[in-house]
Amino acid sequence: MVRRVLVANRGEIALRIIRACRELAVESVAVFSDADRHAPHVLAADRAVHVGAAPAVESYLAIERILDAARASGADAVHPGYGFLSESATFADACRRAGLIFVGPPADAIGRMGSKIEARRVAAGAGAPIVPGETPSDQSDRAVRAAIERVGLPALVKASAGGGGKGMRRVGDVRDIDEAIQAARREARAAFGDGMLYVERLVERPHHVEVQIFADGYGHAVHLFERECSLQRRHQKIIEETPSPLLNPALRARMTSAAVAIARAAGYRNAGTIEFLVEADAAAFYFLEMNTRLQVEHPITEQLTGIDLVRAQLLVASGEPLPWSQDDITARGHSIEARVYAEDPGQRFLPQAGRLLRYREPRRPGVRVDAGVVEGSEIPVYYDPMIAKVIASAETRALAIARLAAALREFTIEGIRTNIPFLTTLLDLPAFHDGSIDTSYIDREWDALAATISYAPASRAPSTPEVGPAIDNSQSAVSFDPWGPSSLVRSGARASTPQAAPPPVRRQHTTSAQTLAAPMPATVIKVHVKAGDVVKKGDTILVLEAMKMELPIRAPGDARIAAVCCREGDLVQADTTLVELA
Template sequence: MNIRPFSKVLIANRGEIAVRVIRGCHELGLQVVAVYSEADANAMHVRLADESECIGKAPSSESYLRHERVLEVAKERGCDAIHPGYGFLSENAGFAQAVIDAGMVWIGPPPNAIIKMGSKTGARQAMHAAGVPLVPGTLTALTNDDELIGVATEVGLPVMLKASAGGGGKGMRRVDHLEELASALASTKSEARKSFGDDAVYVEKLVENARHVEVQVLADGHGTVVHLFERDCSVQRRHQKVIEESPCPVLSQSVRDAMTAAAVRAAEAVDYVGAGTCEFLYDPKTEAFFFLEMNTRLQVEHPITEMITGVDLVQAQLRVAAGEPLWFSQDDLTINGHAIECRIYAEDARNNFRPSPGPLRVYREPAGPWVRTDSGVTEGMDVPIHYDPMVSKLIVWGPDRDTAMARARRALQDYRIVGIPTSIPFFLAILEDEDFRSGIYDTGFITPEWLEANLAPSDEDAEAAAVIAAVARFEKDEAVQAPRGTAVAASRWKWSHRGAGWGQR
């Protein structure tokens, strides 16, 4: 079967994910149009695309988020489909609808599914109805302080207050004491109003020492919904994922079966089509799991699922969007080996993860068996200050977890990045940590104390590096002086040679 209702795809994104999608399109023989901001004129996604067009200034609000401009470019360039990547416009139901209304194919879930899962309270109601386990709390937005105090007393403190429109670690607040509830509700509401333009806030019990485990699903719109097993994303800092692995090292087969079945039910409940992810909190002590939210897009960490299942998720998105039924069934899918992803950021792990944009003066990636890098940068490029500071994703596969960890360590050390600090030392420290190595860790793994103990710069290394720096500078100074001598010698040689020539003439 070869249904091809589209042949030219506009990619409404930048960085590594734009590059990833371009590669997927090219492998299916599809043409690609890239859009870019002034800061990205020389970016890799622009270089790889068949056509490209600048859509505005560096800040994303003036370029990548200008949905009308993106749509205009797609029409002018004769595109018949748009892939949104992740972030930016990917979960904007209005944009998805506008793409469809313009007669193009939206390579993503139906706008209605985005809307249903976009509201956290809406999603909780839909999931409750579908029999998907939820973190104890309210299904609707809180109306007053008394309701909050009542629910908090019932489920037990501590609790999390969450903005219904929130996500990505923003708009949440932990509350430990009853007397703090009222003021915490007021400030969470005010934050939610400012950040998301919607002050609806609900409450959930805080599940402590929980792991963040998510399930990848794929639905083809022809009635088939499959899951592609789980990813463990418990290693987080500031509620953001930094290292992910698949499969989860502590999930029993019975819990895996229950969790993946719940994810499939969740997707079915909102008539999902395409690739999506259901996030769960998993409590290893009680083996209970609770639905958190569904991400209605491709995720940053999708490659580890590709590595253990052999399914190309971008190709699946494209083929499903083109109207094809899935070419495999649930029974065809098995977990093969173990995969780990490290998100290498331009940030200084030693200085509270301060973003460190700047020039990649030396940039070389690791290679070798079962090592994959998904990146949007090249040597000599600047990591721009305007966007997510991700430089590269390292994805490794091994037949078992130990082999994958050893491979990850080797590959991390093979990166040659000079010019900006990156989170590579942070990953090397994680891979040496006993708790991580044993697989027993949770979302509270990275603490300020852990960072202090494991990332304190070694004075010995600093001294060795300082010596190398001084020698490098010394040799540079020598080199500056040397050509003068060489030049004199050369001209003298030329002169005598020429003189000899004249004399002979």
């Protein structure tokens, strides 16, 4: 059995892994950036190691710093969680070469199935149907454009290394092709360090259904049923449930069998997910991609089957066989999860950053909350804006939905806006209750949905991130339970103090000209104009990045650029003037 696991992640998934380690009497090591110095996962672990500045590329995505932390802490295994380095074959191989156990699939399987292009080949070889598409060997923008024209519109431009909707753009008009290619490539490079793209024909109004698989090193591979993930926004899942209300027993058997066949063909080991698109009439399904890691929505599978997936990950990584056979895995009742994000639905889901002035999780039978924050926590601009996952389980789908809606209405979060009003609106929809919602529903019906959402005002307070001393939990007494009432008390911390990140740029200008301001704290990643340029309504003037998503700032009308008040790479605060228009 592994002895000490370094958790190469942050937030709720880091806490989830730490909990599994506790139950197995395995020591845990947290890593943290400047922005996460006082985060709950840092306080919950047995040890904690500082790995760099707040930007993920300087901390959670810095392979050598993660490996140095593993060596310094004496860890013998690394669990990557999800996101960050979890689907990096380079990282998995680096762990192997460093003598560390990687809690996940082998590096070659990650490389094979983490590449959406190669995964399509493996799936086809295993007999699974795939979406028509093309992967240009020439990766120039011109060649990708030609591939789109051959596949036909509407099409999707997708990152080969992508996931979670990042590095993906829908193209429905020939005039949008070039911008879609460039935006997808930029986002893919920023999120995954790989700008390779491929093109797929857009399947109109599909359902997104995925199958949880698990394999060990002894030739055993099983499925743990499916998850319905069609409620999405910007290709990001919002609400997931299991079982899928769309599938009948025959289709479920075909899809789960296909998923296990793909896992075997890939030489897979540990937990993974095979994602499919299913036509609205359930007449056909297509392989979409494989996620070579634990999924965000894994709790609903745990609630449905009674199986601890993270514990099983640690056992299989330690060289043990799967603790159950296919016949041992049964489903009971229904489970549904909602992702609570720091974002403002009233402003087209603009990500929010700031301090949680009040935070009270719902506590009721049949409800589980996986979170990585407590009252007083900062939601930083550098990472994904998810605050928590609320999971409700019951004997029927209708009862599970009602239980989740009640829990969300009891969830108190003050200091920033969240998507909770939007989530409760979705749960009340007749189209959701009858199981007919497809992946494009929210985008298609947004105007009607927006008119029905009731917003509560969010109290706000200025907040300045603190940078305190690094923490060595092995030398400190900790009284903190992330699954109980929030109590952050620590004594005996020892450490050194790294340099804080430079403060954000905040340039304010007094002018009579019309100005474009930053809607939230963000990084300026691209400036398309200079003083004196003439722009037309709708032209992209610059692009911001916040919480791993790109936000184009467009001209509100025909104008001339009077001044550009920011530079590429600047970190700007909300309301900072970016551009002045004459």
